[in-house]
Amino acid sequence: MDSRVRLSRRSVLKLFGLAPLVAACDLGGASPGGGERPDDDAPDVIVHEPPPVDVDHPDNLQAAMDLILPAERDATGALVSPGAVEARAMDVLRLADLLPLTTSLGLLPPRVVDALPPGDTSLALAIDATLNALAAEERPFTEFRELPRDLRERALVRGFDDDATEPLLTVLRAACMLAFLGAVTNDVGLVAIGFPPFEDPAHGVVVSGYPRLVGAAAPLDLATTDRADLVAWAAAGQLDDYTFDRAPDPTPGDDLAAVLDAHGDLL
Amino acid sequence: MNVVHSDVVIVGSGFGGAVLAARLGEHVRDALPGRTVLVVEKGGDHTGAFDPSAPAPDHEPLNAQGNHFRQSLAPAYLARVAEVATDTAGALADGAPTLNVLAGVGLGGGSNVYAGVSLRAPTVAFAQTDPAGRRRWPARYSRAALDPLYARVEAELRVTRLAWTDAGGAIPRWQLATKRDLVFAEGCRRIGATAVPLKLAAYDDANEGWWSQGQRFRGRQNLTMNYLARAKAAGVRFQADSEVDRVAPGGDLGGYVLTGTDRRGGVERPFEIHARVVVVAGGAVGSTALLLRSEDDFTGARALDQGRERVGARVLGRHLSGNGDYGVTGVVGDDLGLDVETYKSKPIGSMCPSFFREHGFLVLPFYAEPLYLALGRISTLQRPERPTALGRWSTGPAVGERDWGLAYKRRLARFGGRMLSMGCLALDASEGEIRLGANDRAEVRWPVTDPATEARWSAAADVMRRIYEALGGEMFLDGYRKDGTVNTSHPLGGCRMAERPEDGVVDPFGESFGNKNLFVVDGAIIPSSLAANPSLTVAAVAESIADALVAGQGTEALASRLA
Ligand SMILES: Cc1cc2nc3c(=O)[nH]c(=O)nc-3n(C[C@H](O)[C@H](O)[C@H](O)COP(=O)(O)OP(=O)(O)OC[C@H]3O[C@@H](n4cnc5c(N)ncnc54)[C@H](O)[C@@H]3O)c2cc1C
16 A cells, blocks of 8 residues: 555544544554555455446545445446335434444444444544545546546445455444334345335235235225135135135144143243 | 432332332322332333324325334334343454343333333243352242232233134234244244244234334334323323433431433433432333442442342342343345235244243244344354245355445345244343443353353254244344354343342342342343243332332331331
8 A cells, every 4th residue: 555545544534624534543453464555455355246337426525435335227227126225224324323223233342342432423524535535546646536436346345344444434334234124214135135125015015914915006995895705815825915814734743732831921 | 510319219110110100100199198109211202203194295195003113124213212231351362252232212111122022031930040059040030939920910001912813703813923933833834843922012003013122102012002091090100311421328317319310302411319219210221320320329238239249249230140142134035925024014923832841941933133143243144054044145244355346235135025033032040241341341152151041052953943944935134153142132140139148139129238228120130031021020029019118018118118
């Protein structure tokens, strides 16, 4: 790593009033291999798939979010599969309670929170500065979002690998994961990876206790449906509700009488 | 400085604090006019804050249950209702496991996030002995002794048993077990075991999903709907958003003075409360941390830790049980043709008790949050041994792989609606500890796993693995085996009760051995694991202590304490 560039990252942090972070970075030490690290020590970028078709990003944060959980587009640039940006990770990053929330969910280890800049420093601002500092190591005086995708990815890999920048990037990752898998504002992330969408009776997406006919759009109105019909549909496998009139088969030889009382409590 | 006086002060409003607030509040109203009871709660008053039927401009129209809840995580809510205590010192460094404890915060304590499972603790739980061979529970507690109190709590919390079928329309649909439970039951059946529907403190909207992540009040029996409502009706005062930092002997009423921070309205103000009788009910971690912070003000015969004082063996902060919690996640096969409802409907609806007699554990299936797939940094998902099972792979990055990026996203896509989580609740040996870390923050530790606990967890993990495999699937997350992480939502102990001062922090009535009128009544005093979800036992023990205080049976009556 070029010391001039390294200095530049520190000065970017300072520029944004993040001197304490610089100190924390120094404490957290040091990249493996000591203070100066040659470029070829940078971790390899492992490319599993051809990179998605890229688009311009309005800011550095979204450019990084689109690497953490990328949207996928066809050759024309049309969205095929949404990523963190579409799951509105930007909104999540700005949540006032982001840190306690992601910590209590297990997305952020407390050590990361302890390593963050103290006080009211905006996380988004700090991450933005970090991304630019990482970008400058790839191409001096270039913003993160302006880098080509492969260099952005390499910068991010480097950032996650560096004890100094890893905490802020882990916050960014947590915001992306929370938006995408926690479905904070929408279910596009869940649906993109094969989970059932939010409950939506209009389209037949319901939970146990709300039977519908297989393939039907809406749950049945139990107030007006004849029970004999329900029983017949269930028997014919036409009812998409496994809890309707369906109990598990008994288990031969497993007698719970010595373990459970009549109320369902352990004896 | 805001200075308040109250005859009785209850710190915390979970299953211990709420019961005491209701029972002592009603007693004071009926028999001790002029006396006052105050509940001080660290978290907020969420009552009504998330009224499911209120207009919500950002949301879609009403769902099948007639509310706006959309199975999304409600961050603003969740951040205020749950907190985690962990081991920041990183016990992993010396090879010990890391402990994470999750708890509820706010008026209602754990009932803001809990799954409503309401089981009585088994007889054998009360008969457990400590390493010296002494019974862990004081003599006045046994399953038989608690049964009438369990019944009382069940009535108050409207506990009902779920059912597999609606019995010809006789059972309301919200009271049915879920698809996930049927999948689990089939897995149990295939390994020769049996799943049964659970008892739940549910409400008429119990099929809502993601209870612990934004469930509004209609799904579960939140304590604000029962015990705390009763307390309020009896004239008990409540002060939410107010954290007690320390308790010390003295004050204007000749009892105790509590100091802390009032955060109501988003402004921090110090407060001082003078009380005759103090009931600490901050939960296992909260109460223990409060007493640890206050220790210096109690010395000699008044020392809070008489174990340390008398025999040099600490008891305060020790004997913390995780109730044998051990969770795993995996996927099930396609052959059942069942959508597991991974993250929908009731969080837990059934259990398998088949292994309890032999091994002392229960297995329960529970909702798997898609978020589990992202917990890469703490409970790293484990690459499965058979990565091609179901054509799905683990999300866990192999060495050199990343837990972000396109390949990671595509790995996530292989789980979908087949994810199923399971956990065991077991008799453990109360191996955990609570102490104060930086800024007096509560830290928890699990220094070593007792061989008996280890054997139970091994047997339970084996059973859970067999269930997944019987369903054509695979178990892929085992935070304990992979990372040495012990995760519990059921902490018990830290201020255990005992017959003798050197064995516990409080006596069998929850009263500090050296300090008259200073009580702890919550999960912190429970002296052993239960191998059943603890809320009902915490509440039943609290009922028992409240009865004794009201009647003056076995301990001095509240009336004479306040005279
Ligand atoms: C996600 C989750 C799911 C669960 N599901 C179940 C279940 O299905 N069935 C079951 O039986 N149990 C369940 N539990 C466990 C159950 O919630 C607890 O066993 C129970 O709440 C313990 O009651 P408690 O009175 O000891 O403490 P809590 O209910 O935790 O209440 C303690 C209260 O004290 C407050 N407090 C703490 N310190 C202070 C302080 N210094 N000043 C002021 N206030 C303070 C806290 O904010 C909290 O509100 C679950 C727990 C979790 C986290």
